[in-house]
Every structure is written in C-alpha cells, then in structure tokens.
Amino acid sequence: MIERILNFPFENNKSFFLFGPRGTGKTLWLKSKLSSCIYIDLLHSGVFNDLEARPERLENYIPKSLS
Ligand SMILES: Nc1ncnc2c1ncn2[C@@H]1O[C@H](COP(=O)(O)OP(=O)(O)OP(=O)(O)O)[C@@H](O)[C@H]1O
Numbered sequence: 001m002i003e004r005i006l007n008f009p010f011e012n013n014k015s016f017f018l019f020g021p022r023g024t025g026k027t028l029w030l031k032s033k034l035s036s037c038i039y040i041d042l043l044h045s046g047v048f049n050d051l052e053a054r055p056e057r058l059e060n061y062i063p064k065s066l067s
Pocket residue numbers: 001002003004020021022023024025026027028029
C-alpha cells in the first residue's frame with residue numbers, strides 16, 4: 001500500500017472537490033479517511049438511473065439511524 005502525503009482538508013464540515021486523473025487512488029483515499037460516511041457511487045448505473053429518475057430517492061440512501 002502506497003502511503004499518501006495528501007493532507008486531510010476537512011474543517012468545520014466544509015465540503016470540497018477532489019480532482020485527479022483516473023485510477024490514481026481518490027476513492028480509496030476517501031474511503032480510508034471517511035470510512036463511516038455514506039458513499040453514493042454515481043458510476044454505478046443502477047444508482048445513477050435510480051437518482052436521475054427520482055432525485056428525492058436520495059433520502060433512501062441515508063441509513064435510518066442518521067435521518
Ligand atoms: N495508496 C495506494 N496504494 C496502492 N494501491 C492503491 C492506492 N490507492 C489506490 N490504489 C489502487 O489503485 C486503483 C485505483 O484506485 P481508485 O479506484 O481509488 O482510484 P480513483 O482515483 O478513485 O479512480 P477513478 O478516477 O477511476 O474513480 C485501485 O486498484 C486501488 O486499489
């Protein structure tokens with residue numbers, strides 16, 4: 001496993017964009033830093049089609065314990 005030197009940019013729950021070339025470890029890095037967060041993968045066609053058709057279904061992706 002290659003150790004990343006990227007600093008974790010979260011402050012006061014602010015959002016951020018993480019840009020980078022394909023396949024350079026963005027997803028793996030986020031999942032390692034935010035292992036308890038909700039992860040919605042819009043590259044998964046089932047998820048994308050579901051939310052594109054009915055965006056209000058986004059709440060279905062939030063565990064009941066958090067809503
Ligand atoms: N720190 C790391 N050390 C070793 N392998 C890694 C590391 N980060 C990612 N990889 C490997 O590189 C591959 C791509 O990683 P990942 O899917 O996280 O990239 P990505 O930037 O999210 O790609 P995409 O732009 O396609 O979404 C995966 O096989 C992953 O296991």
